[in-house]
Amino acid sequence: MSLQWHEFSNKEALDQQLALTIADELKQAIAQRGQAGLAVSGGRTPAGMFKALRNINLDWSRVIITLVDERWVQADHADSNERLTRENLLQDAAAAATFVSLVNQAATPHEALAEIEARLASLPKPIDVVVLGMGDDGHTASLFPNAPELEAACASTQLLAAVTPPVAPHQRITLTLPSIVCSRKVIVHITSDSKKALLLDAMATDVAISEQYPIRRVLDQVPQADVFWAA
């Protein structure tokens, strides 16, 4: 595994460059196989990058976008990653993209897995670009430390897993570790000094795999990943 760091003096510069990098990957994928697959994270970090990406000129009608993970709430809920993506990315030029939602009306993500996994048949595999975030607890996607489903989600042969975070709100549905690490391009998008320190610590600390932060477990299985960071 090698990590290529891209550091910026402010978040606006990061958002612009990350958007250009993602767009280049999507254009290459479209040129190579006629379509491109993009999986994006939610949370507080990506909105500015989404706004920069949505106006870049590429054939968005050939792009299929889904989420790296989703909170188990309806798509109009304030905590919904889908809502964040619809409001900030699927606008302007990017409105022509196809979006694959990770929620349905089931009571739990565990009950919904088969139906939502089937929806992802339309997503090109391997996924061309996966943009990961990282929480203050070292989770990435919805692979949460100490979640009861974590080990299964790190070893699954499926695309998706249901996860119950021990502390964070809402049950989750997430790409599994194997489905993330086989993607063509894995990007980590983080801000703040504390997240940079956490990521460096996670990558350096010598502990048993089961004790490692999920972000480390993912990145250890990716040949090369890019980290985009600004304070």
Ligand SMILES: O=C1O[C@H](COP(=O)(O)O)[C@@H](O)[C@H](O)[C@H]1O
């Ligand atoms: O719950 C989640 O958290 C992570 C990190 O979010 P942030 O607010 O610290 O940027 C995010 O990557 C993930 O998609 C989301 O569901």
